[in-house]
Amino acid sequence: MLGQLASIRRSTVATTGAVLFVAIFVTGAVAPLVIPASVVRDVAFGARLSPPSARHWFGTDDFGRDLFSLVMLAANLDLRVALSVVLGALLVGTVLGAVAGLVNRLDEPIMRATDVFLSIPSLVLAMAIASVLGRSVQNLAIALVFVSWPIYCRLMRGQVLSEKQKPYVKSLRTLGVGPARMIFLHVVPNTLFPVIARAPADVGLILITMAALSYIGFGPGPYVPEWGSLVAAGQTYIFQAPWLVVFPGVAIFLTSLSLNLVGDWARDVFDPRLRS
Amino acid sequence: MGLLSYVARRLALLGLVLLGVSMVVFFVLRGMPGVDPLAAYIAPGLPMSQDALASLRRQLHLDEPLPLQYVYYVANLLKGDWGYSRTAAQPVLDALLARLPATVELAVAAVLLSTALGIPAGIVAALRKDRAADVAVRVVSITGISFPVFWLGIILQLVFFYYMGQLGLPTLPSRGRIGDTIALIDPITPMTGLYLVDSLLTGKLAFFGSALRHLVLPSFALSLIGLAAVVRIMRASMLEVLRQDYILLARSKGLPTRTIVMRHALRNAITPVLTTAGTTLGILLGGAVVVETVFSWPGMGSLAAQGILNNDSILVVGFTLFVATMMVVVNLVVDLLYAVVDPRVRY
Numbered sequence: 001m002l003g004q005l006a007s008i009r010r011s012t013v014a015t016t017g018a019v020l021f022v023a024i025f026v027t028g029a030v031a032p033l034v035i036p037a038s039v040v041r042d043v044a045f046g047a048r049l050s051p052p053s054a055r056h057w058f059g060t061d062d063f064g065r066d067l068f069s070l071v072m073l074a075a076n077l078d079l080r081v082a083l084s085v086v087l088g089a090l091l092v093g094t095v096l097g098a099v100a101g102l103v104n105r106l107d108e109p110i111m112r113a114t115d116v117f118l119s120i121p122s123l124v125l126a127m128a129i130a131s132v133l134g135r136s137v138q139n140l141a142i143a144l145v146f147v148s149w150p151i152y153c154r155l156m157r158g159q160v161l162s163e164k165q166k167p168y169v170k171s172l173r174t175l176g177v178g179p180a181r182m183i184f185l186h187v188v189p190n191t192l193f194p195v196i197a198r199a200p201a202d203v204g205l206i207l208i209t210m211a212a213l214s215y216i217g218f219g220p221g222p223y224v225p226e227w228g229s230l231v232a233a234g235q236t237y238i239f240q241a242p243w244l245v246v247f248p249g250v251a252i253f254l255t256s257l258s259l260n261l262v263g264d265w266a267r268d269v270f271d272p273r274l275r276s
Numbered sequence: 277m278g279l280l281s282y283v284a285r286r287l288a289l290l291g292l293v294l295l296g297v298s299m300v301v302f303f304v305l306r307g308m309p310g311v312d313p314l315a316a317y318i319a320p321g322l323p324m325s326q327d328a329l330a331s332l333r334r335q336l337h338l339d340e341p342l343p344l345q346y347v348y349y350v351a352n353l354l355k356g357d358w359g360y361s362r363t364a365a366q367p368v369l370d371a372l373l374a375r376l377p378a379t380v381e382l383a384v385a386a387v388l389l390s391t392a393l394g395i396p397a398g399i400v401a402a403l404r405k406d407r408a409a410d411v412a413v414r415v416v417s418i419t420g421i422s423f424p425v426f427w428l429g430i431i432l433q434l435v436f437f438y439y440m441g442q443l444g445l446p447t448l449p450s451r452g453r454i455g456d457t458i459a460l461i462d463p464i465t466p467m468t469g470l471y472l473v474d475s476l477l478t479g480k481l482a483f484f485g486s487a488l489r490h491l492v493l494p495s496f497a498l499s500l501i502g503l504a505a506v507v508r509i510m511r512a513s514m515l516e517v518l519r520q521d522y523i524l525l526a527r528s529k530g531l532p533t534r535t536i537v538m539r540h541a542l543r544n545a546i547t548p549v550l551t552t553a554g555t556t557l558g559i560l561l562g563g564a565v566v567v568e569t570v571f572s573w574p575g576m577g578s579l580a581a582q583g584i585l586n587n588d589s590i591l592v593v594g595f596t597l598f599v600a601t602m603m604v605v606v607n608l609v610v611d612l613l614y615a616v617v618d619p620r621v622r623y
Contacts (some may be wrong), residue, residue, distance in 0.1 A: 013415075116296030119607075120600040123562030127580065128304050128596040130591045208424050212566045215426045216581040235570075239438050240464060241395055249427035257422035264418055274385060 014257065017261025028075030039069040040223060049241045059243040061233065063222070067244065071251050074225035078263070081141050082207040088145040088166055093152025094195055098188060100158030111157065114150040118145050123209055131219050137220045140213055144206055151202075152195055159191035179204040197270030201263025204256035211252050227252045282615060290608050297600045298353065301348050305593050306338075313338055316589040319362055353597075361591035363583045368594035374577050377469025378453055379575035382568070383560050385495035387553065390502035395549060399537065400511025405515065413511070417504040425563055429497040429570035436493060448492050449570040455486040501557040501563040509548050516543040551614055554607035561599045611612040 006085075044064030052059040060066035100110040129143035163169070164187065172182060213227030214220070219229030227248045234244025306313045314333055318324060324332075333339050337348045352358070356369055364371035366504060401413035410563035437450035449455065464483055465473050516522065518541055526536045565577035572578065576595055583591035 004513075052506045067584060111295065116293060116300055119293055119604050120297060120300065120596065121558040121562040121563065121603060123559075124599045125300070125304075125598045127309075127565065127584065128589075131318065131584050131587070131592040132304055132308050135584070135587070136309075171298055208422075211424050212426050215424075216569050217584040228424075228426075231424075238434055242434055245427065245430050249424060249431070250404070252424045252427065253422055256424070257419065260418050260422050266413075271298065273301070 011265050013261050017258045019259035023221060023263060024251075024258065025073055025079060027072055028079045029067075031072040031076055035069045035073055038064055040073065040225060049237060049244075051241070052243055057193045059241065060196065061230075061244055062237060067230075067247055070225040071247050073225070074227045074230060074248065075251065075255070077137065077220070077224065077226050078207060078228075078252075080208055081137065081144075082203050085141050085144040085148060085206050085210070086203045087143075089148035089202075090152055090196070090199060092145065093149035094192070095105035096149070097153040097195075098160050098183075098191075100156040101164070102183060107157070107203065110153065114153050114228025117150040118154070120147075123162075123212070125227065126209070126213065127218075135158070135218050137156075137224070137226070138217075140210060140218045143167040145211060148202070148206065154168070155195050155198065159194060160187060163187050163191050194242060194270050197266040198263075200259050200266055204259030204263065206257070208252065208256050235241065283612060284345065286608055287614065290604060293385040293604050294565050296307055298350055299346070301593055301597045301600070302349050304596075306345060306349075307591070308341065308363060316593075317340055317359075317530065317547060320525070320587055322578055333507065338432070358594045358597070359590040361583065361594070362553060363591050363594070364584045368591055369598075371579060371591070372595060372598050375574060375576045375579055377471075378573060379455075379564055379568070379577060381406065381470045381491065382494055382498060382573060382575060383557060383564055385491050385607065386560050386563075387502065387557055389495055389499035390506050390556070391549065391553075393499070394503050394506025395510050395546065398507045399514055399542070400547075401507065401511045402514035402518065403533075403537065410511075413507060417507045420500050421504040423500060425497055425501055426566045426570050429494065429567055432493045433571075440612060446588045449486075449490045450493065453487060453490050453574060455490070458483055458486045458574035471524065496561050497570070498560055498567045502560055505559075506549055509552060511550045512623075514541060516546040517541045520544075528564050545567070547618060554603060556601035558599070561602065 042065070044060075047060050047064040048062050050056060050064075053077075056066050057067065058071060058117075060071065061067055096110055100107045115231045124142075126143040126147045130140045131147050133142065135141035169187065172186060178188070211226075211231070214226055214228035215232045215233065219232060220226050221229070222233060230248035231245050231252075234241070234248070237244055305316065314329065314336070317332065317336060317368050318329075335572040337345055340348070356366040358372075360366075361368045366374075379610070397413050397417070404410045412520050428555060433450035436448040439448075441447045462483060464471070464480055467474050467477060472484060472491070475481070475484035475487060523536060523541060526540050531540075538583075564575060565581055567573065568575045568578035569581045577600070580592050580595040583589075583595070
């Protein structure tokens with residue numbers, strides 16, 4: 001497994017993606033510590049909508065705030081939400097999938113529920129859930145977990161079912177290994193990697209979905225920087241101050257590109273059907 | 277087993293899936309912890325007395341146990357009563373149906389565009405596997421899925437409407453389905469509601485031209501969502517087919533590559549792309565919410581987005597149910613067509 005992880009260095013494209021993502025991640029983590037909160041709060045109408053310059057690299061928004069700081073600060077919220085949503089979905093999905101694969105009685109009900117969830121387009125379902133819960137970033141994240149777990153569940157169940165058939169399980173059972181030990185120490189670790197291999201690309205997808213939903217109105221409002229809401233706020237001034245839309249959008253694009261580059265490689269390396 | 281019993285079984289399955297979908301939607305509407313379902317039915321800030329609230333609650337059966345509420349809910353859905361939308365100021369189902377053609381026109385154009393671009397790209401990538409063209413296709417499709425579509429839509433407006441206009445070049449419209457002037461002086465009589473079809477049927481070419489020009493940017497932006505998936509599936513399936521013995525036979529007969537690919541391989545390789553068309557359409561309908569908002573396209577998606585801003589959950593949830601139903605039905609139709617067309621499918 002470590003050997004497979006190390007093979008990332010042989011892929012220039014994936015390495016580029018990984019380096020880019022780490023850079024954005026560090027930016028997001030450090031930004032709130034370095035950039036004073038007053039940048040977001042203080043409005044300066046004299047300096048509103050000024051174009052990119054040496055003083056304001058990305059220009060200023062309609063409140064006269066420095067867009068560069070806002071875009072950097074937004075990395076924090078966007079990455080935090082995208083990562084925790086995928087982590088939550090991964091947790092719920094793999095546990096339910098493992099249960100479905102291991103407990104015959106629960107297989108049918110869990111998988112039928114999964115089918116139903118997968119038959120509703122996820123962005124549309126997330127919209128409905130977040131709308132009923134009330135517009136806030138937290139509710140948006142809950143809604144996204146709600147719609148993202150089924151794919152992991154289906155994948156995990158398939159993995160567990162095929163792993164159960166393998167000869168080593170039978171030999172270990174003959175050796176007297178109990179069911180709990182078998183499941184947690186042998187079967188689950190072997191099934192987990194192909195499931196986790198989906199995660200990087202999914203973080204990218206969730207990031208875009210979240211930005212899109214926050215663009216159409218689920219955003220946190222003007223005093224909490226978030227990429228999708230920044231684009232929405234900038235759209236009003238698109239012909240007058242295009243930088244307001246361009247920079248936050250480029251940030252979303254680069255982040256999701258970096259994750260997709262890593263994800264593309266991860267799928268190739270960990271997909272059991274492609275492994276020789 | 278015959279085709280008829282296959283169809284019957286699939287229809288029964290369709291019923292079960294729709295039942296499941298209605299349960300999920302009902303749970304979203306009524307079962308969320310900490311949310312009073314009554315809130316969805318009243319405009320925020322509307323002053324209402326306790327008595328009025330209680331009587332509304334009774335009238336909507338919200339005081340009954342959940343399973344009974346579900347029965348009322350499904351019965352109402354089947355009667356066509358999907359609730360009343362404050363945003364559209366009309367019943368939810370009427371509002372959605374009125375805006376369905378605009379969304380269908382956009383989504384179908386996007387599906388056609390993404391298959392028209394994706395199938396050749398996938399074929400080229402498979403034929404030139406691991407060489408420059410393959411890598412290029414792969415990079416372009418990864419870049420494509422990384423674009424936030426709402427952002428790309430705005431950038432397209434900026435370039436093709438504003439900058440081209442500044443330079444005195446021909447521009448593409450950035451908002452709406454039709455030019456205002458044409459809609460006023462030479463309107464069409466709606467038949468299908470699809471502007472392209474209606475204008476052709478009535479022979480109004482100027483209207484057709486305007487509608488087509490309005491469709492270009494939004495459908496292109498939307499098609500990018502499905503494009504990467506089409507390319508990936510087409511490439512994988514083409515590679516699979518090219519490994520088959522009958523392709524080897526065709527090669528050894530000395531047939532030119534062109535004939536082998538177009539006549540022998542493509543017909544078999546293309547089916548996975550077609551069977552995923554239903555799922556792609558579902559993804560595109562989700563994307564339509566965003567794209568319609570960007571381009572002020574008067575479809576179901578932009579209405580739902582307005583509903584979100586108005587806290588009109590009845591409308592948003594109704595939209596979800598509508599889209600899910602559409603997707604389930606389209607998937608069924610695709611599968612049935614597939615079974616009819618491809619004699620190798622065993623039901």
